[in-house]
Amino acid sequence: MTEQTHEFQAEVAKLLDIVTHSLYSEKEIFLRELVSNASDACDRLRYEALTNPDLIKDDPEFKITISIDEKARTLTIEDNGIGMSEQDMIDNLGTIARSGTSRFSEQLTGDASKDVTLIGQFGVGFYSAFMVADKVTVTSRRAGEETATVWSSEGHGSFAVEPGTKETRGTQIVLHMRKEAKEYLESARLRQIIKTYADHIAIPVILKSAAQGEEDETLNSASALWTRQKSEITPEQYTEFYHHVGQAFDTPWLTLHSRAEGRIEYTMLLFVPEQPPFDLFNPERKSQLKLYVKRVFITDDCEELIPAYLRFLRGVVDSEDLPLNVSREMLQHNPVLQKIRSGLIKKVLGELEKKATKDTENFAKFWGNFGAVLKEGIYEDTVNGERILKMSLFNSTGQEERTNLADYIGRMKEGQDAIYYITGEDLEALKSSPQLEGFAAKGIEVLLLADAVDSFWLSRVNEFDGKPFKSVTRGGSDLDKIADAEEKAEETDKTPPGDMDSLIALFKTVLENKVKDVRISSRLTGSPVCLVADEGDMDIHLEKLLKAHKQFGASDNLRILEINPKHPLIKKLAKNAQKNGSSTSLEDAALLLLDQAHIVEGDPVANPVAFSKRMADFMANSISN
Numbered sequence: 001m002t003e004q005t006h007e008f009q010a011e012v013a014k015l016l017d018i019v020t021h022s023l024y025s026e027k028e029i030f031l032r033e034l035v036s037n038a039s040d041a042c043d044r045l046r047y048e049a050l051t052n053p054d055l056i057k058d059d060p061e062f063k064i065t066i067s068i069d070e071k072a073r074t075l076t077i078e079d080n081g082i083g084m085s086e087q088d089m090i091d092n093l094g095t096i097a098r099s100g101t102s103r104f105s106e107q108l109t110g111d112a113s114k115d116v117t118l119i120g121q122f123g124v125g126f127y128s129a130f131m132v133a134d135k136v137t138v139t140s141r142r143a144g145e146e147t148a149t150v151w152s153s154e155g156h157g158s159f160a161v162e163p164g165t166k167e168t169r170g171t172q173i174v175l176h177m178r179k180e181a182k183e184y185l186e187s188a189r190l191r192q193i194i195k196t197y198a199d200h201i202a203i204p205v206i207l208k209s210a211a212q213g214e215e216d217e218t219l220n221s222a223s224a225l226w227t228r229q230k231s232e233i234t235p236e237q238y239t240e241f242y243h244h245v246g247q248a249f250d251t252p253w254l255t256l257h258s259r260a261e262g263r264i265e266y267t268m269l270l271f272v273p274e275q276p277p278f279d280l281f282n283p284e285r286k287s288q289l290k291l292y293v294k295r296v297f298i299t300d301d302c303e304e305l306i307p308a309y310l311r312f313l314r315g316v317v318d319s320e321d322l323p324l325n326v327s328r329e330m331l332q333h334n335p336v337l338q339k340i341r342s343g344l345i346k347k348v349l350g351e352l353e354k355k356a357t358k359d360t361e362n363f364a365k366f367w368g369n370f371g372a373v374l375k376e377g378i379y380e381d382t383v384n385g386e387r388i389l390k391m392s393l394f395n396s397t398g399q400e401e402r403t404n405l406a407d408y409i410g411r412m413k414e415g416q417d418a419i420y421y422i423t424g425e426d427l428e429a430l431k432s433s434p435q436l437e438g439f440a441a442k443g444i445e446v447l448l449l450a451d452a453v454d455s456f457w458l459s460r461v462n463e464f465d466g467k468p469f470k471s472v473t474r475g476g477s478d479l480d481k482i483a484d485a486e487e488k489a490e491e492t493d494k495t496p497p498g499d500m501d502s503l504i505a506l507f508k509t510v511l512e513n514k515v516k517d518v519r520i521s522s523r524l525t526g527s528p529v530c531l532v533a534d535e536g537d538m539d540i541h542l543e544k545l546l547k548a549h550k551q552f553g554a555s556d557n558l559r560i561l562e563i564n565p566k567h568p569l570i571k572k573l574a575k576n577a578q579k580n581g582s583s584t585s586l587e588d589a590a591l592l593l594l595d596q597a598h599i600v601e602g603d604p605v606a607n608p609v610a611f612s613k614r615m616a617d618f619m620a621n622s623i624s625n
């Protein structure tokens with residue numbers, strides 16, 4: 001087989017273009033990326049060798065070596081990790097294989113200055129090599145295989161792959177340095193970069209001596225960061241480790257380093273990111289926490305270790321009690337792992353509670369990023385759900401900032417004995433829901449719940465601190481019970497409900513089979529009508545959500561149409577109905593008002609043609625010349 005040329009995936013080509021042509025200031029991070037990959041490769045081989053020790057028999061000491069050739073102007077980074085086959089190289093060094101890639105490429109604007117910031121958040125990985133090199137040659141031999149492959153590219157749209165030779169397993173990356181990147185051929189500079197970015201790497205990073213007779217030099221501490229004493233770790237080291245382990249480039253919002261001793265022993269070093277990761281809302285809800293056993297990396301795909309609602313966490317858990325040769329099957333229903341999991345949840349929730357009470361402003365930031373994820377725990381975690389609910393923050397009518405439930409309860413009106421809420425898809429649309437009008441008029445706060453997850457936990461949780469949750473779109477509104485002074489004064493103005501009887505009777509006849517009931521509303525002040533769900537029926541928004549996910553049979557629950565007796569149109573219609581009885585225009589009015597109520601809910605109009613004809617007729621009748 002001879003050399004084959006391959007095109008880079010479109011996203012990679014874009015990325016390379018930005019990386020090489022725009023002034024991405026932090027060029028030195030190329031070394032962090034390559035050393036990080038080398039360390040991952042060693043971790044992966046160490047794991048494979050647990051079941052297949054022959055793979056590392058001839059060379060059991062993992063290491064990463066860096067060598068400088070000033071004359072040839074090359075920098076070489078080599079590891080004795082797992083290596084890559086030809087196909088691995090084509091797949092891994094020609095695409096962005098990482099999850100979240102599609103979101104990443106969607107967000108690329110083509111405007112270099114904006115994209116550089118995006119890349120800063122996403123990370124450039126292997127391709128950062130082209131920031132300092134105008135040619136990169138990768139020679140790799142997969143552990144356990146005899147043949148090697150050479151990958152090379154100048155970073156302009158394509159790369160070449162051909163068979164090669166390599167004495168030992170692993171990957172060697174030769175960077176042909178650009179003239180302006182000469183500084184990275186100086187040992188002092190490399191020493192400094194490794195100290196800054198890769199000190200936490202658990203494998204030795206060795207700088208090969210340039211001259212004969214000189215000793216090779218180990219540049220890093222080469223002990224796993226989480227095994228060191230807290231007092232010996234600087235914030236910068238924690239941050240760098242977070243970058244490595246979390247493939248993230250922000251500063252962690254929270255760092256949690258703790259050791260559990262006693263019957264079961266484990267160490268965890270966890271981070272809450274400052275910026276939400278790209279894949280946070282992927283339907284797989286995957287966590288990326290890394291599980292180690294006695295310093296050996298086992299997996300970063302372990303559902304048993306951490307619940308999905310904490311998937312924003314990054315970091316490692318290192319257990320002393322699991323066997324090293326733990327298999328995937330063993331991880332399921334493993335009692336040790338279950339203990340670690342519950343310990344981890346307790347610790348994390350405890351830290352978050354502290355922030356929620358002592359550092360509210362900062363906690364609000366966290367909540368903005370991850371609240372919608374954490375809330376999944378309210379219904380998924382039967383043990384800790386209540387704790388999560390307690391620290392949860394919600395948008396609420398009349399409140400600038402999000403509020404917690406205790407504060408909401410503190411502001412409840414006299415006579416109010418429920419926590420009122422409305423759910424929907426869009427916060428702004430929710431704010432103008434007609435069902436809120438009566439509550440606003442009486443100054444009663446209503447929680448505005450716009451996350452999809454809200455409908456789910458609400459279907460499980462009935463109350464908080466003895467106060468039931470009540471949807472303002474369901475059941476009677478209780479508003480009469482919470483009457484206040486102003487409302488009483490207005491009472492005299494109210495058209496006596498008696499006058500509405502004929503109109504309601506007429507609406508009921510016309511809308512039979514379309515609504516469950518027609519009744520007078522106490523929750524409306526400005527709008528003529530609204531729809532509500534009957535007391536025992538499912539909340540309108542939840543039903544919509546379930547239908548969208550095909551979780552609910554085709555049967556539609558009919559809604560109740562509430563009419564506002566104070567609205568001028570309703571008043572007129574009521575008078576007309578009382579005087580003249582049924583008529584075509586009153587029937588049209590009933591149908592039109594129902595369609596309107598549906599439109600306000602964001603529902604489609606059942607029959608748009610009939611709707612628009614009726615509307616035109618109605619307008620023609622009502623506009624006098």
Ligand code: ADP
Nearest residue numbers: 037038041083084092093098124125126127171
């Ligand atoms: P990431 O590390 O986030 O996956 P990179 O761009 O840094 O992204 O690397 C892409 C992939 O290339 C890695 O996931 C890995 O599969 C492969 N790779 C890179 N460097 C090495 C290496 N030194 N040894 C083995 N595989 C490597």
Ligand code: MG
Nearest residue numbers: 036037125126
């Ligand atoms: Mg990488």
